[in-house]
Amino acid sequence: MSKFYLTTSAPYVNAKPHLGHFMEFVEADVIARYHRIKGDEVCFLSSTDENGSKMYHTAQKLGGNPQQICDENSAYFRETKDALDISMDKTIRTTDPRHQQAVQKLWLKFVEKGDIEKSKYEGLYCEGCEAFITEKDLVDGKCPEHQREPQFISEENYFFKLSRYSEQLQKLIQNDTIQIIPAFRKNEILNVIKSGLQDVCFSRPKASLPWGVDVPNDPDYVIYVWCDALINYLSGIGYGWDETEFQKWWPADLHVIGKGISRFHALVWPAMLLSADLPLFKQLFVHGYVTLDGQKMSKSLGNVVDPYELLKKYGSDATRFYLTFETPLGEDIDFTWDRMDKLYHSELVNNLGNFFNRVLSISEKYYGENIPEFNSQTTDPSIQKLVAGVWDKWEKYLEAYDFKRALEAAWELLNFSNKYINEKKPWGANREAQADLPGVVYNLLELARFIVILIRPFLPRTYDKVDKQIPIDLSVGYNELKKWGGLKSGRKIKRGEFLFEKKSQVGGK
Structure with a gap:
């Protein structure tokens, strides 16, 4: 029996799940169920990302505290996975003390390797991406992912030396030690490397963002949300708190993610693992978006189809069918x-x-x-x-x-x-x-x-x-x-309910 460890990305819980989350959950679940049919021992992790500026500012707008919002919305994600029959084996919330312990442990590994240094940052920040971006990333002055203007930030922060791993990452991706699927996503990442990798900001001052994992030995800073969130793939299987379980499952066989976060997973994440002297994950499957009239469906854009209405009308299996039957490999799917x-x-x-x-x-x-x-x-x-x-x-x-x-x-x-x-x-x-x-x-x-x-x-x-x-x-x-003749006489057939009932068409949708 082979072991197979796969994950979804860890979605932000600043709002309820949308149809794009549904697609990722279903795709990962199909893979997990396929491997179980094969007889593999499967570990399927799907966590939630609960730190960072989006969570903090959402809580401020709603007049609540961040932990309360995290608790409420993470429950929606659990309910969604149940309603979609997502057969995950493990989950961890990034507000979980076990996860925070793992994050701080890995941070100290980066420091020990000499991959963390403090310097001043001046530039643009997109809260929707939770990322620092450059002028060349913008389209008409806006982030192309979230259709909003980034804010200018000038602050002293800790930086991770991503640039020192540029050549190593290029070789690992080029020779498929880290296999990126589909192939055109691999080519996109290689082009990013060729254009030059910059060091990555890995912290935020508590004065501007008090919600996150504390930087070890510096109480004035929290760890940048992307450094924090990626580590759920380790903490969710015991890194920092259950070494036996961690050694059983790591490295991951597969991460299932959306195209908007491919750079973090294909570049920053393996560099973090290299810095910490941990084995690399094997595959990265990058799916497209669920669009509505050709535009990305996103909470921040306000064009989200209510997936619960879809579930209520057609049920779990029909929803899963649409999200897989209609989606070419790695491409967007337009919902109607x-x-x-x-x-x-x-x-x-x-x-x-x-x-x-x-x-x-x-x-x-x-x-x-x-x-x-x-x-x-x-x-x-x-x-x-x-x-x-x-x-x-x-x-x-x-x-x-x-x-x-x-x-x-x-x-x-x-x-x-x-x-x-x-x-x-x-x-x-x-x-x-x-x-x-x-x-x-x-x-x-x-x-x-x-x-x-x-x-x-x-x-x-x-x-x-x-x-x-x-x-x-x-x-x-x-x-x-797989062999013909598997249905044995002597077993009993019993006709039951019709598998799918006709529905009245959803008008005006």
Whole structure:
């Protein structure tokens, strides 16, 4: 059994989750569930970022204290993950004393390495990014991420010597020691390195920002939020407080993040690990944004679709389906209510749901709760070849984090199965007297078994419903799951509820 440790980024909790958070949670969850099907021991971490100026100023605007706002909004994120069936194993809040202990421990490692120095900073700061930026980063004088003008800051701070790691980072990324997926994101990062890396401000004076982790041995400063937040990938598995657990899981196999924070993860984070003499993470998957009318959906821009309305209307599995089936590898996805409604009814109700209903109805009609005997002689070899080919594609695309193509592979088998049932016509007068009927019904049930396994990482509730109707034994192991004939006679079939119910269209959305 292999171990696999993956994380989402740690979202700010200055407001409730938006649809972009949903996409990242779902993508990471699909990967975690896929590895569990393979038999891997998985650790899935998804934390919350609760320090920094955005949190502090949000609390000021709301008239509360930062910790109170963190407590309230972090609860929303936990509820969201539950509602989306996100199967995370661990979480840590950056206000957790265990995390703060880990941050200070790592800071002292940087100091010991000579990678922290104090100097004056004068320049631009975007609160939305929680980042210091330059004039060349601006578009029409505004941060392109948040469409707001940055503020000018002049203050003395501690800096991390990122520039000294420039050549080392270039080699690590170029030779895929740190693999950045998709490849065009790797090229973007290499271009950033070529343009020259600057040292990174790693603190803020308490006089201007009193909310954060204290800098060790200097009570006048707090640690910069990005230095603090990235360390959740270590603290969440025990760094600084549970060495056994930390050694079990680190280094991370995969970080799942959005494109807006790729520079911090691809450059600052590995440099921090190098400075602390810790092993490097292996892969960085960078997804795009969820857009609305082509514009990034963001709390700071005020154009957020209420994801809870989406969940209430269509449910968890349909939401997960949209966010994966509609998203090309690493690209943005443009959300519309109309497209959501069409996908739900055409692919989930009419295609997937109707197939399972037809197969189970036919099986029940002729064999009751019994499964027809499997006979290899009655199975067309071309069906087995097709199934094997689809599984290989599904596996290849999931290993590459290409969720859309992995689902399309599953849908290739679904579309074939619907065609097969129409060609064989297992209904009508005297159909039970025809010799091929047991083989046809078995083939349909076995095709259904394969389809539901392929969609399990994406649609876990649908899998659970089908598992109560068609017995699926995941304990046989990954290699056995892939073999044709896995559905054994003697097990019982029990037709249950229809998988997806029709919905009235959301008007005016």
